[in-house]
Amino acid sequence: xxxxxxxxxxVVKKGVIGAVIGAVFFGAATALGFPPIFRYMFVAYAxxxxxxxxxxxxxxxxxxxxxxxVVALLAFYLVLSVVYIGGASLWPQYDPEDxxxxxxxxxxxxxxxxxxxxxxxxxxxxKALSEKADLIMQRLQTxxxxxxxxxxxxxxxxxGAAPASGDIVALGKEQWELQECxxxxxxxxxxxKKRGPEMDNIGNLxxxxxxxxxxxxxxxxxxxxxxxxxxxxxxxxxxxELMEDKDVDALVAFLATLKNPAVNTPKPVKxx
Amino acid sequence: xxxxxxxxxxxxxxxxxxxxxxxxxxxxTGFLAFPGAGWAxxxxxASAAVSYRDIPQLGxxxxxxxxxxxxxxxxxxxxxxxxxxxWLCEIVGWKTGEKRYDKLAKEFTKLLTSSYATTALFGGILxxxxxxxYPKLMTYLTDIFFPSFxxxxxxxxxxxxxxxxxxxxxxxxxxxxxKVFHLFLGFLLNFFAFFIMVIPNSWATFQASPxxxxxxxxxxxxxxxxxxxxxxxxxIHRLIANVVLGGYICGAYAGVRYLxxxxxxxxxxxxxxxxxxxxxGVFGLLPLPFAGYWLMREIYQYNxxxxxxxxxxxLSWLFILQAMLIGxxxxxxxxYFWLGITHRIPGAEAKYKKPIMAMLIILLLCLGVWMTxxxxxxxxxxxxxxxxxxxxxxxxxxxMSAKMTVANLMILVTFMSFIMYWRAGKEETAAxxxxxxxxxxxxxxxxxxxxxxxxxxxxxxPAIVRINYFSVAQVLIVIxxxxxxxxxxxxxxxxxxxxxxxxxxxxxxxxxxxxxxNAVMVILLMTLMGYARSSSRVHxxxxxxxxxxxxxAYSPALGYAAAFMSLNTFLFCMLVAFIFWVATMGDKxxxxxxAMPAMAGGSPELDxxxxx
Numbered sequence: 053x054x055x056x057x058x059x060x061x062x063v064v065k066k067g068v069i070g071a072v073i074g075a076v077f078f079g080a081a082t083a084l085g086f087p088p089i090f091r092y093m094f095v096a097y098a099x100x101x102x103x104x105x106x107x108x109x110x111x112x113x114x115x116x117x118x119x120x121x122v123v124a125l126l127a128f129y130l131v132l133s134v135v136y137i138g139g140a141s142l143w144p145q146y147d148p149e150d151x152x153x154x155x156x157x158x159x160x161x162x163x164x165x166x167x168x169x170x171x172x173x174x175x176x177x178x179k180a181l182s183e184k185a186d187l188i189m190q191r192l193q194t195x196x197x198x199x200x201x202x203x204x205x206x207x208x209x210x211x212g213a214a215p216a217s218g219d220i221v222a223l224g225k226e227q228w229e230l231q232e233c234x235x236x237x238x239x240x241x242x243x244x245k246k247r248g249p250e251m252d253n254i255g256n257l258x259x260x261x262x263x264x265x266x267x268x269x270x271x272x273x274x275x276x277x278x279x280x281x282x283x284x285x286x287x288x289x290x291x292x293e294l295m296e297d298k299d300v301d302a303l304v305a306f307l308a309t310l311k312n313p314a315v316n317t318p319k320p321v322k323x324x
Numbered sequence: 325x326x327x328x329x330x331x332x333x334x335x336x337x338x339x340x341x342x343x344x345x346x347x348x349x350x351x352x353t354g355f356l357a358f359p360g361a362g363w364a365x366x367x368x369x370a371s372a373a374v375s376y377r378d379i380p381q382l383g384x385x386x387x388x389x390x391x392x393x394x395x396x397x398x399x400x401x402x403x404x405x406x407x408x409x410x411w412l413c414e415i416v417g418w419k420t421g422e423k424r425y426d427k428l429a430k431e432f433t434k435l436l437t438s439s440y441a442t443t444a445l446f447g448g449i450l451x452x453x454x455x456x457x458y459p460k461l462m463t464y465l466t467d468i469f470f471p472s473f474x475x476x477x478x479x480x481x482x483x484x485x486x487x488x489x490x491x492x493x494x495x496x497x498x499x500x501x502x503k504v505f506h507l508f509l510g511f512l513l514n515f516f517a518f519f520i521m522v523i524p525n526s527w528a529t530f531q532a533s534p535x536x537x538x539x540x541x542x543x544x545x546x547x548x549x550x551x552x553x554x555x556x557x558x559x560i561h562r563l564i565a566n567v568v569l570g571g572y573i574c575g576a577y578a579g580v581r582y583l584x585x586x587x588x589x590x591x592x593x594x595x596x597x598x599x600x601x602x603x604x605g606v607f608g609l610l611p612l613p614f615a616g617y618w619l620m621r622e623i624y625q626y627n628x629x630x631x632x633x634x635x636x637x638x639l640s641w642l643f644i645l646q647a648m649l650i651g652x653x654x655x656x657x658x659x660y661f662w663l664g665i666t667h668r669i670p671g672a673e674a675k676y677k678k679p680i681m682a683m684l685i686i687l688l689l690c691l692g693v694w695m696t697x698x699x700x701x702x703x704x705x706x707x708x709x710x711x712x713x714x715x716x717x718x719x720x721x722x723x724m725s726a727k728m729t730v731a732n733l734m735i736l737v738t739f740m741s742f743i744m745y746w747r748a749g750k751e752e753t754a755a756x757x758x759x760x761x762x763x764x765x766x767x768x769x770x771x772x773x774x775x776x777x778x779x780x781x782x783x784x785x786p787a788i789v790r791i792n793y794f795s796v797a798q799v800l801i802v803i804x805x806x807x808x809x810x811x812x813x814x815x816x817x818x819x820x821x822x823x824x825x826x827x828x829x830x831x832x833x834x835x836x837x838x839x840x841x842n843a844v845m846v847i848l849l850m851t852l853m854g855y856a857r858s859s860s861r862v863h864x865x866x867x868x869x870x871x872x873x874x875x876x877a878y879s880p881a882l883g884y885a886a887a888f889m890s891l892n893t894f895l896f897c898m899l900v901a902f903i904f905w906v907a908t909m910g911d912k913x914x915x916x917x918x919a920m921p922a923m924a925g926g927s928p929e930l931d932x933x934x935x936x
Contacts, residue, residue, distance in 0.1 A: 108659075155863045
């Protein structure tokens with residue numbers, strides 16, 4: 053009979069200690085500049101520890117039988133599921149839309165490279181040219197309209213022609229993201245895991261055709277100080293299959309713009 | 325006898341009627357729903373060029389495959405884990421002469437007949453769905469693996485024949501050389517089951533880590549594809565995981581029955597059964613992190629990008645979730661041991677309170693380190709404030725060196741929990757007991773220190789040294805501790821005096837919940853790893869070879885995936901509960917109402933023989 057008051061006392065005591073530890077964790081995490089999710093995670097962690105400590109001394113629950121036991125178990129599973137799904141949903145997580153966007157771009161590139169894609173592109177271009185011809189005819193009929201540039205530009209866009217030369221750098225940056233080069237190479241102080249060299253000054257160290265050679269054949273060049281990584285073939289030899297030639301050109305055009313001498317990008321060494 | 329036949333006939337009749345009703349209902353539902361379902365194809369005609377088909381109205385092909393494949397895999401883990409569990413119990417029963425182990429083994433083998441059928445049913449559904457939804461992929465895989473499909477069928481025949489012999493020959497092969505032969509049949513059952521597991525593993529691992537297939541005979545091509553870099557790591561990992569699953573499911577069943585037990589006799593048996601299940605689960609759990617580490621290492625060596633996607637990329641927080649599940653599993657298993665010490669061994673609570681507290685604190689600290697992420701998912705502003713994506717303080721714990729260290733420490737603590745439980749209520753009388761205890765304490769203490777030292781040292785050496793030498797050394801040290809302390813304890817206890825008899829059936833109800841919790845954690849872990857394995861291929865059916873160009877090529881977010889994992893876990897538990905219910909129904913009818921089914925080894929004769 054004495055078990056109940058002593059358990060309540062124990063719950064209060066351990067609960068207070070747990071709350072204090074949780075508060076200390078939260079305060080320390082805030083002071084150290086942790087992102088909010090971490091602060092809550094620390095509190096959750098302190099709560100878990102407190103619950104286990106309380107359960108160690110908990111008195112026996114009343115026993116259930118028959119349908120009550122089944123209901124109790126289902127309720128138990130429901131609690132577990134809510135905690136699990138809730139926890140996983142509150143966790144920082146990536147947005148599937150990012151991957152969807154990547155897939156669309158990759159598939160679009162494939163489609164364009166296929167015979168069907170080429171035929172479709174020709175049809176679009178032919179349609180654009182036809183529209184352009186119509187416009188010229190209209191202008192000829194009116195004898196000297198004010199501008200031709202606006203509809204011409206619109207026609208070019210509708211035709212899906214290659215972007216202006218400045219756009220190729222943007223396309224190259226897109227390839228950098230798409231091929232996830234940042235996983236191994238640091239750029240602008242972001243990404244990279246020491247597997248590959250920092251790329252901020254690569255434009256001053258390699259010519260465009262050399263960079264292209266390196267991307268398509270990772271064994272052709274080695275970064276100084278990355279001998280072990282080179283020996284272990286850390287750079288994947290897959291881009292010649294994964295990327296279209298124009299994608300490689302775009303990536304190279306982007307890399308060629310990276311000319312920041314303040315960053316110590318290692319010197320490339322010709323190996324093949 | 326006549327009554328048995330009547331009741332069996334009644335049960336069969338009822339089952340037939342019930343089964344027919346269910347089948348009839350399912351057919352009717354299917355017939356009514358058929359016109360409403362939209363059967364989508366990615367091409368205008370149903371030609372051979374179709375890559376994908378879909379039924380969006382039923383949640384989409386991917387979700388359907390997700391549920392069916394996961395259930396099939398969990399059931400397969402169950403039917404491969406149970407024979408191992410049963411065989412181990414049979415060996416223990418044979419060696420110790422305790423009949424209840426033999427009975428437990430037999431009753432679990434009885435489950436195999438119904439669970440095999442259910443697993444095969446889901447396997448068949450999965451195959452038909454895969455052929456229907458992913459014809460192009462299946463044609464490609466069939467072209468490569470055709471010879472192993474045939475071998476797989478052959479193994480099924482052998483496994484089924486062996487199962488029949490093993491199950492139906494149980495009672496007639498009880499004594500002498502016949503029993504040895506029966507144990508050999510148990511070995512064969514597990515031998516064939518192992519290969520039944522490894523063949524489909526080759527198909528799945530080929531999707532994740534395909535190799536270049538040279539021209540040659542179909543057997544040579546299949547063999548080349550089978551022997552891919554992650555095949556053996558997955559084989560070993562799954563084998564151990566199946567033992568864990570089998571053990572914890574046995575524990576969960578015992579836990580459920582314990583919670584609803586009506587008599588002291590029932591409580592006593594289900595308590596004992598829960599102990600056996602938890603013990604075998606923990607026995608498998610201890611080496612599981614090592615196997616997981618090996619698998620991840622092979623993935624990194626095969627393809628850095630895939631490793632990064634898993635551990636440092638968009639799936640990295642999945643491993644924090646995994647750490648929490650494993651942490652709760654370790655806590656749950658230890659908690660059950662501690663409850664056993666304090667409730668089954670009268671008077672032991674005061675003696676072991678402090679060590680239990682110390683172990684709990686170590687486990688919680690280790691869990692804290694294990695669940696620390698390596699990189700933060702922080703906003704750009706937050707990252708700028710921290711000076712990078714790694715927190716200057718927290719990042720120290722997020723790296724593999726720290727995680728390997730705490731994983732090893734948690735394994736050591738769990739092992740010591742078991743040793744403590746084993747020794748509780750006994751007084752060692754051997755003359756060399758003091759020396760043995762000193763040696764055991766020394767081995768444990770030195771091992772813990774060396775594991776920590778190697779972990780800290782790991783920060784200052786190149787990753788390759790840490791991965792190839794330090795982490796391996798940590799694992800070997802922990803294995804050495806187990807291999808030293810276990811036989812030493814066994815020798816000590818051989819001559820020990822029992823001071824307090826272990827009393828079964830006195831565990832509080834929360835022990836039953838702990839057993840259920842452990843099983844749920846293991847199943848959730850398996851579903852989580854299924855999601856990880858599939859997502860690590862990103863938008864590839866076969867990584868780097870065949871791109872997934874369906875509308876479901878992207879990986880779902882973790883919260884969404886967690887809901888599916890929870891659903892799959894629930895459905896699997898229901899299926900297993902159904903299998904147990906069907907398997908014990910006949911026994912209940914035989915024994916009369918209120919009697920305990922034989923599943924718990926609960927035959928009165930056995931109790932009497934145990935008591936004497």
